[in-house]
Amino acid sequence: MIATLRFVTDIASALGFQLELLGQVLARLHDVPRRARWIADQLYQATIQTMHVVLLVGFFIGMIVSLQTGIELARIGQQDQIGTIVAVSMAREMGPFITALILAASSGSSMAAELGTMSVADELAALEVLSVDRVKFLVLPRLAALLIAAPILTILCDTIGILGGGFVAQSQLNVSFELYLDSATDALRDLGTVFPLPKDVFGGLFKAGVFGVIVGLIACSAGLNARGGALGVGRATRQAVLASIVAIIIANYFMTWFLYQG
Secondary structure, eight states: OHHHHHHHHHHHHHHHHHHHHHHHHHTGGGGGGGGGHHHHHHHHHTTTTTHHHHHHHHHHHHHHHHHHHHHHHHHHOOOHHHHHHHHHHHIIIIHHHHHHHHHIIIIIIHHHHHHHHHHTTTTTHHHHHHTTTTTIIIHHHHHHHHHHHHHHHHHHHHHHHHHHHHHHHHHHHOOOHHHHHHHHHHHHHHSSSSSBBBHHHHHHHHHHHHHHHHHHHEEEEEEEEOOSSHHHHHHHHHHHHHHHHHHHHHHHHHHHHHHOOO
């Protein structure tokens, strides 16, 4: 009972700190132009250095979705609908979800380790002594970079996943690549009422942006709260990745319900 109560208390405390940190970041959004160079540095690390992983995983995810659905559709003679299923699956769910997990495992862990090392080395305390705003200097660029990086990588993941699905459809399921692309394109032509983007594409990009903020917020908060030397840095990094994955899954459900319930 005591252990359970302590666990719930720790979660509530961490969530409160993260919400407070998010509020501090929102209050400093006007400083984004002055932090452009730092944002660009973080954006490079989050996109260029993880792009190859996103492309590789997205390609094989598209192939897997195409193969699994194609086998079942072929049994009822509807394999020409493979493009529709792969395109919608990648745009709505698989693209943003896979991208978020990769960012959590790469950029999120890196951010938590960097800030955690600064915390245990008393560098954060030194910044406070020098009256340097650590939220504006350290957290804002990282959150802004992941907010931008996640949708960009999601677009790449969606595109390469659809192409991977087309490769399997043509080579394994006897569906011409032209027919596959036509059905995939038709599936994503339904424009939204708010933004001039296909509804499924916009929904996926919206999810990706939220996931990017979640990863950055959890990673930065874990790093800022790291204590206890190298062991504390490792603990903070592990907690950041695990908490990010859980938060992504939970947020994904509620955003899917909100975007597609109608």
